[in-house]
Amino acid sequence: MQDYSVLCGAALADLFTPPLYWSDIFTQMDSIGVGSMPIILLTGFFTGCVLALQSVTALKQFGAVSMTGTLVALSMVKELGPVLTGLMVSGRNAAGMASELGSMKVTEQLDAMRALGTDPIRKLVTPRLAATVFMLFFLTIIADAVGIAGGALVATNLLGLNATMYLHTSYQSLKYGDVVQGLVKPLFSGFIIATVGCYFGMKTTGGTQGVGKATTQAVVVSSVFIIIVDFLVSRLMIGIFGR
């Protein structure tokens, strides 16, 4: 935990002191953000679809089928969008970071970088941290949007609801606090994904077997952290906004 905290502190501090490796930040943004787009689109869309499909069964009992849009929008924006995006990006990128940095560690490339006068945290961890936090924010917005669209598609085509009504109730149900809650969470998730992935990568020992182990640990630990932090942030936001 101490080493992890030191890594996080150093990576954050490096954001505010030169040199900042902008080309590496943009490369990572492309890899993490654009590269994760297909899985985020698919996950968000089908989550919205299944949410509408499942919720209508329960809402029917109370004669509240027209509330489907409200339920899908609130669920996606406050909870499922941020968490599922965090978990999917964690599975893809925390694993990628751990394996890439782990391979560099076991082949002495990290030592070579230090020997050539470059701080590996500044060169490798800080760009990944900045890129993940920045891109996860926008990926979450995209996941929310396609999730609501997926719910709309199911509600109108399979459940026979009015599309205008669905979108209107969705829009009306979202308050300022809900949107803030949904957009604060990816900032924490992005931080967790990048720092945990890089931490396990840079601590890799034991050759190729160690790289595999580091990759697994990075995904497991970052996923668990994301869910725990999601609960804590939810509680905090409910305390602040009252919903």
Add this chain to the structure above:
Amino acid sequence: MRGETASAGAAVAEQPEHAGPVVEFENVSIGFDGKQVLEDVSFTVERGQTLIILGPTGSGKSVLLKLANGLLKPDSGSIRIFGHEITAMPEREIFELRAHIGMVFQESALFDSLTVEDNVAYRLHEEHVSEDESHKRVVEALEFVELGHAIDKFPSELSGGMRRRVSIARAIISGPDLILYDSPTGGLDPITSTTIIELVMKQRDVSHTTSLLVTQRLQDAFVLATHRYDAKQGMRPIAKDGPDRGVDPGTKFLILNDSRVIFNGSTEELVHSEDPWIKGFLA
């Protein structure tokens, strides 16, 4: 200079018209997971000298090189490079000191995602040297290791020997005052090993760079100690009836065994050593 820590990064960066030894180890010890790897190691390397470090596998040779470059911190003892005490030096200042140190790693440690040109120019790019100047110096360094044709290749497209030569080019491109070679011929066939040793010798005899060389191959060590590089004739043996009596006076040996230094001296002292372990090791 003893015990003096570099107080400012600028002083380190200016380096190093230091009059004393380039490398000084004094009672250095380090261990990992309760196992002592180096114990009470002391030696010095003067400017222009080549110190060949020999020893069986696991005797701490590579650890010693990493200590010399500040990549590891000793548990106790003092390490001075160009007169700067590096054991107490912050990492940021060590980065500046490393601008004067080149290192060739055991498995080359080239960056997989970069071309040969970008690997060799890595340090120049970090120092914001212009593209034209950088390209010119990369071509020079690659021609020195006879790999000019591989400039656009990626490390995965190179053989083991070629990777090692690129690693040497990367280490020498900034004209370092100290080069650390970690088993530069390890895992290579004899012909390729000879090519690498010739490059090490060329760097020693052309640039007179101080160096530490770790190897397990005795024949490589003795080729270095008994040959010189000549620009016209290439590698050739030193005349036995000449003033140097067949050995390079600037090439010394250090032997490690069981975490300790068991020999530190010249080639002649080594071959005439009466120590039974050394005799067995050399046999």
